Amino acid sequence: MSIISDWTDDKAKAFGRDNLVFQHGLHQRPMFDDEGLARLLDQYPRDQLGVFTMGEDPKAWTTWRKGAAGNLTGDQLLEAAQAGRIWLNLRKTNDFVPDYAALCDEIFAEKEARVPGLKTFKRDLGMLISSANAQVFYHLDVPLVSLWQIRGRKKVWVYPVADPYVGELALEKIVLKETAEQFAFDPAWDAGAEAYDLTPGTMVTWQQNAPHRIENGPMLNVSISIEFMTPPALMRANVIYANGVLRRRLGARPRVQSGFGPTALGKLAVARGAKALNLQTPHVRHLPVTFGLDAQRPGVLVEGAGDGIRS
Numbered sequence: 395m396s397i398i399s400d401w402t403d404d405k406a407k408a409f410g411r412d413n414l415v416f417q418h419g420l421h422q423r424p425m426f427d428d429e430g431l432a433r434l435l436d437q438y439p440r441d442q443l444g445v446f447t448m449g450e451d452p453k454a455w456t457t458w459r460k461g462a463a464g465n466l467t468g469d470q471l472l473e474a475a476q477a478g479r480i481w482l483n484l485r486k487t488n489d490f491v492p493d494y495a496a497l498c499d500e501i502f503a504e505k506e507a508r509v510p511g512l513k514t515f516k517r518d519l520g521m522l523i524s525s526a527n528a529q530v531f532y533h534l535d536v537p538l539v540s541l542w543q544i545r546g547r548k549k550v551w552v553y554p555v556a557d558p559y560v561g562e563l564a565l566e567k568i569v570l571k572e573t574a575e576q577f578a579f580d581p582a583w584d585a586g587a588e589a590y591d592l593t594p595g596t597m598v599t600w601q602q603n604a605p606h607r608i609e610n611g612p613m614l615n616v617s618i619s620i621e622f623m624t625p626p627a628l629m630r631a632n633v634i635y636a637n638g639v640l641r642r643r644l645g646a647r648p649r650v651q652s653g654f655g656p657t658a659l660g661k662l663a664v665a666r667g668a669k670a671l672n673l674q675t676p677h678v679r680h681l682p683v684t685f686g687l688d689a690q691r692p693g694v695l696v697e698g699a700g701d702g703i704r705s
Contacts, residue, residue, distance in 0.1 A: 395419075397501060398597070401508050409509045410538055410624055413552055413588055413600040421544045421594035425493060426616055428472060431523060434484070435468030437491050444483030447685065447695060448529060452607060455531035455576040460681035466689050475523050476614050478693025481530070484521040494519055501620065516623040524615045525693070530608040532579035534560060536569055536631050537621040540599035543592035546615035550598060551587040553605040559583055560605050562650065566638035569631060571676030579607065592617075602627050603634075629658055636661035639668045 400417045408414060424430055435443075440463060449457030461480070463471060475482055488498035498519040506512045516537065526546075532553075541550065553559040558580070567573040590598045600606065623631075630650070637648040640661075651658040668674060686696040 397504050398508075406509045409505070409512065409599070410627065411601065413604070414598070415590060416597045416599075417595055418542060418597050419595065420497075420542055420618065425497075426544045431616065432468035432472050434487070434491060434494075434521065435471045435482070435523075437468075438484050438487065439490055442485065442490065444481075444485065445687070446481040446483065447479055448481070448531070450527075450529075452529060452531065452581065452609070453579050455533075455579065458531060458576065458681075459684050461685040461687065461695065462683045464686050464689070466687055470689055470692065471687070472523065473692035474687050475525050476692070477525075478687075478695065479525045479528055480687075480693070480695075481525070481528050482521075482523040484523070486518050487521050488517065488519040494521070498620075502622070512624065514622045514624055516621075516628075518621040520619045520621070522615070522617040522619055524610055524617075526610060526612045526614060528610045528615070531576050532605055532607040533574075533576040534565075534568060534603050534605045535575065535621060536603065537623050538599070538602050538627050540597055540620045540622075541592070542597040542618040542620070543594055544616040544618060545594055546613045547611035548592050548615050548617070549609050549611075550590045550592060551584055551607050552590070552598075552600045553583055553587045555601055555603050555605075559586065560603070562637070563641075565603060565634055566641065569634045570638045570674050571678060572638075572674075573677070574679045602630060626653070629654060629662060632665040633658050633661045635674075636664040636668070639664060639673060643673070 397420060398416045398418050405414055405416070420426070443463055445461040445463050447459050447461060451457070466474065471482065474480060487494040489495070498517055501519070502514050502517060506514065564577060568575055592598060630652070633650055637650065640646040640648050651661070684698065688694040688696050
């Protein structure tokens, strides 16, 4: 049985290029009930678990803060998400938990069977378990992304890959890792966005590098976030990387090329050479741990707690 129930020829042809909405059946699987999620949180490596909180103003992306889960059990972490204002990010769950590795393989086997010529790699199936009314600030991703809603409701705004939403210079800075994926947002830009209301059984995927932001509804949210690359997506990332190098090293004013033409292939060589020679030093943003979670009071943040704090 297919995971996605509404494949069409048009959707298959547009997959990976356009913003698309699909219906799926993953939310009906018992692996995503409370018991399954608590088990996942116990199985997932604790040193890989992202614990975050944030403010309420969608412009205030600097309020995104990192926390520590300490020695809370999976049940306690789920209770904290149900009671508080936190965002649990389990990146690359498919690399650490066999059931999720199998799920990732199942999802991509269907995509590649349905989409003519699709080849995917660098697959990252992440689980997002987040509190009522939590948000993810305006940002963009370098790979292709699909977001699968499992429990709860959320709204996603997806913006064009163009000025003023993201300019070529801003895009280059993100691909070169000179700056964070989160950046300044103007609420007036919502007028130019495509907005999607996600309910259990809905999946949305969007154009590569499209800025987006997310707001949860007033309930616990569970979603699958999948990042992946295809040959055209990887070529685009390398072209943007090369453009950034050429702009900084030679003062050039390059443009982004699509496809695999001579100019794009030349930029691929530039990008690979620059990476091999370490011409660009990435500035990885390491957030300090500023809070812990209270095991006795679900959802309460222990401010000032560091990595060594245990609740």
